[in-house]
Amino acid sequence: xxxxxxxxxxxxxxxxxxxxxxxxxxxxxxxxxxxxxxxxxxxxxxxxxxxxxxxxxxxxxxxxxxxxxxxxxxxxxxxxxxxxxxxxxxxxxxxxxxxxxxxxxxxxxxxxxxxxxxxxxxxxxxxxxxxxxxxxxxxxxxxxxxxxxxxxxxxxxxxxxxxxxxxxxxxxxxxxxxxxxxxxxxxxxxxxxxxxxxxxxxxxxxxxxxxxxxxxxxxxxxxxxxxxxxxxxxxxxxxxxxxxxxxxxxxxxxxxxxxxxxxxxxxxxxxxxxxxxxxxxxxxxxxxxxxxxxxxxxxxxxxxxxxxxxxxxxxxxxxxxxxxxxxxxxxxxxxxxxxxxxxxxxxxxxxxxxxxxxxxxxxxxxxx
Amino acid sequence: xxxxxxxxxxxxxxxxxxxxxxxxxxxxxxxxxxxxxxxxxxxxxxxxxxxxxxxxxxxxxxxxxxxxxxxxxxxxxxxxxxxxxxxxxxxxxxxxxxxxxxxxxxxxxxxxxxxxxxxxxxxxxxxxxxxxxxxxxxxxxxxxxxxxxxxxxxxxxxxxxxxxxxxxxxxxxxxxxxxxxxxxxxxxxxxxxxxxxxxxxxxxxxxxxxxxxxxxxxxxxxxxxxxxxxxxxxxxxxxxxxxxxxxxxxxxxxxxxxxxxxxxxxxxxxxxxxxxxxxxxxxxxxxxxxxxxxxxxxxxxxxxxxxxxxxxxxxxxxxxxxxxxxxxxxxxxxxxxxxxxxxxxxxxxxxxxxxxxxxxxxxxxxxx
Numbered sequence: 001x002x003x004x005x006x007x008x009x010x011x012x013x014x015x016x017x018x019x020x021x022x023x024x025x026x027x028x029x030x031x032x033x034x035x036x037x038x039x040x041x042x043x044x045x046x047x048x049x050x051x052x053x054x055x056x057x058x059x060x061x062x063x064x065x066x067x068x069x070x071x072x073x074x075x076x077x078x079x080x081x082x083x084x085x086x087x088x089x090x091x092x093x094x095x096x097x098x099x100x101x102x103x104x105x106x107x108x109x110x111x112x113x114x115x116x117x118x119x120x121x122x123x124x125x126x127x128x129x130x131x132x133x134x135x136x137x138x139x140x141x142x143x144x145x146x147x148x149x150x151x152x153x154x155x156x157x158x159x160x161x162x163x164x165x166x167x168x169x170x171x172x173x174x175x176x177x178x179x180x181x182x183x184x185x186x187x188x189x190x191x192x193x194x195x196x197x198x199x200x201x202x203x204x205x206x207x208x209x210x211x212x213x214x215x216x217x218x219x220x221x222x223x224x225x226x227x228x229x230x231x232x233x234x235x236x237x238x239x240x241x242x243x244x245x246x247x248x249x250x251x252x253x254x255x256x257x258x259x260x261x262x263x264x265x266x267x268x269x270x271x272x273x274x275x276x277x278x279x280x281x282x283x284x285x286x287x288x289x290x291x292x293x294x295x296x297x298x299x300x301x302x303x304x305x306x307x308x309x310x311x312x313x314x315x316x317x318x319x320x321x322x323x324x325x326x327x328x329x330x331x332x333x334x335x336x337x338x339x340x341x342x343x344x345x346x347x348x349x350x351x352x353x354x355x356x357x358x359x360x361x362x363x364x365x366x367x368x
Numbered sequence: 369x370x371x372x373x374x375x376x377x378x379x380x381x382x383x384x385x386x387x388x389x390x391x392x393x394x395x396x397x398x399x400x401x402x403x404x405x406x407x408x409x410x411x412x413x414x415x416x417x418x419x420x421x422x423x424x425x426x427x428x429x430x431x432x433x434x435x436x437x438x439x440x441x442x443x444x445x446x447x448x449x450x451x452x453x454x455x456x457x458x459x460x461x462x463x464x465x466x467x468x469x470x471x472x473x474x475x476x477x478x479x480x481x482x483x484x485x486x487x488x489x490x491x492x493x494x495x496x497x498x499x500x501x502x503x504x505x506x507x508x509x510x511x512x513x514x515x516x517x518x519x520x521x522x523x524x525x526x527x528x529x530x531x532x533x534x535x536x537x538x539x540x541x542x543x544x545x546x547x548x549x550x551x552x553x554x555x556x557x558x559x560x561x562x563x564x565x566x567x568x569x570x571x572x573x574x575x576x577x578x579x580x581x582x583x584x585x586x587x588x589x590x591x592x593x594x595x596x597x598x599x600x601x602x603x604x605x606x607x608x609x610x611x612x613x614x615x616x617x618x619x620x621x622x623x624x625x626x627x628x629x630x631x632x633x634x635x636x637x638x639x640x641x642x643x644x645x646x647x648x649x650x651x652x653x654x655x656x657x658x659x660x661x662x663x664x665x666x667x668x669x670x671x672x673x674x675x676x677x678x679x680x681x682x683x684x685x686x687x688x689x690x691x692x693x694x695x696x697x698x699x700x701x702x703x704x705x706x707x708x709x710x711x712x713x714x715x716x717x718x719x720x721x722x723x724x725x726x727x728x729x730x731x732x733x734x735x736x
Contacts, residue, residue, distance in 0.1 A: 033578075034576070035563065035565075035576055035578075036575075036576055039562075039563055039673050039674075040673065040674050041477070041478075042477060042674070061663075062575045062576075062662070062663075063575060063576065065573055065574045065575070066574045066575065066576065066577065069574075080663055081663040081664065081680075082663045082664065082678070082680045082681070082682050083663060083681075083682075106481065108480060108481040108482040108485070109409070109410060109480050109481075109482050110409075110480060111480065111481045112476060112477050112478060112479065112480065112481070113474065113476045113477075113479045113480070113481055113483075113484035113496075113498075114476040114477050114498065114500075115481075116481035116484065117476070128481075130481075130482065132482075178559075178560075179554050179555055182550075182551075182554045182560060182561070183550075183551045183554060183555075186547050186550045186551060186554075186561075187547055187551075191546075191564065191578045191579065192546075192550055192561050192563070192564040193550070193554075193560050193561055194407075195403065195407055195560065196559065196560040197403075205433055206433045206434045206437075207404075207430045207431060207433070207434065208402070208403055208404055208430075208431065208434065209434065210403075210559045210599075211559070231578075294430070295429075295430075295448055295449040295450045295451060296449065296450065305407050305408065306407075306408050306410070310450070312449075312450040313450070313451075314450050314451075
């Protein structure tokens, strides 16, 4: 089914075959979620999909047992790391499939320069070109199972953040809140925490700070942006709170940001382009007397963290039912960042928010 | 100091400049630990180091505040994501430094094919070649501060594993042990968990399984391989245990593996080549009547997970004082994997083990 869709796109693009080498694409095409692809990029895994004929999964022998258990691709070739070249194995499969002189798609944003040079030497008559967009498009629309999984993941992460904010107070350190969020995510079904950003006080104006061992003071703005790994998929949510008694300026800023957030989400309808959602958000910022200062206001979420489409001023992807978007307006003016992020699925009867285990519409107060 | 070393190696290699784009190399050269380099590879960060003249750090405006706080490189150029091309910014700096026709090192194992093609178009007269080895060599020997940090990280992770194994018993699920390890790592000072492998029962023979919701049974072999992020550096340890009453075969296997482990560690002396340590381990396997079936028995650890040198049959790097190696013999024969991994610093007066918060020389028994 997913191979048929891929082949239709390949035929449209004039490709004789493709070689997927990202964690995301290998997982999507084969079903094998080989986590070391994220940490050890040298240990290449690849799906080779010819326009005609069977797909092949190439993995390191280290990952062979898992690949055989998980993969829907039946033809699996394993190479011995350091001794055998994964690129030579891949090139061999391309040759076998009669594609030595074909146009072959590769993930140009992911394949390393070294691997690209190596495969170009093995197959000097093949023409390698980017199929990043093709594979991005293939993964964009989620199945019901994927939406269910992403929803469970989002609710788990959201509940963990809420619990951590609820139990914190003046004097709690950034690190203690970060720990509490991480532990909550782990206990609520994540395989592990994927990333964990928490800023407050001196780091409240930075995009991706690591939590400090610094006790919270009244008036501090606390912002987290965190995600977990759930069966190979991501969660990704951001929540902002104020410690002690917020000022009216805090409340006003949060209220406006929330209005912008809700307005943007309501515009996430099938048929519009991704960039139109960016512009809708920009307009909502202006209407609230603020300025959108970031170059994107969200992204698709799934096997990848910043999957296509990206909600930037340049992405012309048309939104479709079944796309799952992390929508995240940010207020950034040099002072503490205010940032909210929710997960939304595009549907015919209006966008559905997947990520609210409780109500975040009013400014959350820590130790209030 | 690190720029001087880099420039000496660049001069030896005939490079007029280099462009570092990996998280590891950017962090090592500039001091800025930009964690999104790991998750969002499109959001390029780079250090450009000319043989003569000042280094430059290129980052996305999103990361600019953090970069300005952390970086020892003073010349920082920020690009607006999606609107400006990071490669164009990098190419501009190379031109400014008079390197438009020079030999320029790039991280060929890390730089994407797309970025490589783009930079080749901007600078058609420059000659780009791999400087992966050069940068790997630069990071290989650790400072005292780095060794201290890696030691603290290793002890924290080791203690978390020990505590999780101690509190587990028959009926505890894989996932509960994994959670307990992750929470322990988080509470013992990690910024977050980096990766978390736990196999038992049906997954005990796989290299990188995700923990299942399956209760442990007597006789199960449990193996974890986990690491945390600590101020930008990794921990990475593996420990194997048996549930309930181990058989004499379990005890015998573990005893032999531990003997091999200790023998290998004792051979980790300055002056030998990395591959000699592999062969020493292979010999120790044979002496114990077993076979080494993996293609490496460890790797350097630091800002990167599998840093150079790799303890494979092919790595001719000479071990030096101050290198920090994760040494990890594995017994793999189709049945449950037995795997132990410790962190060792190479020193003139013999290898020092950094990672044992308690004694693992006897087979750990869960619920014994």
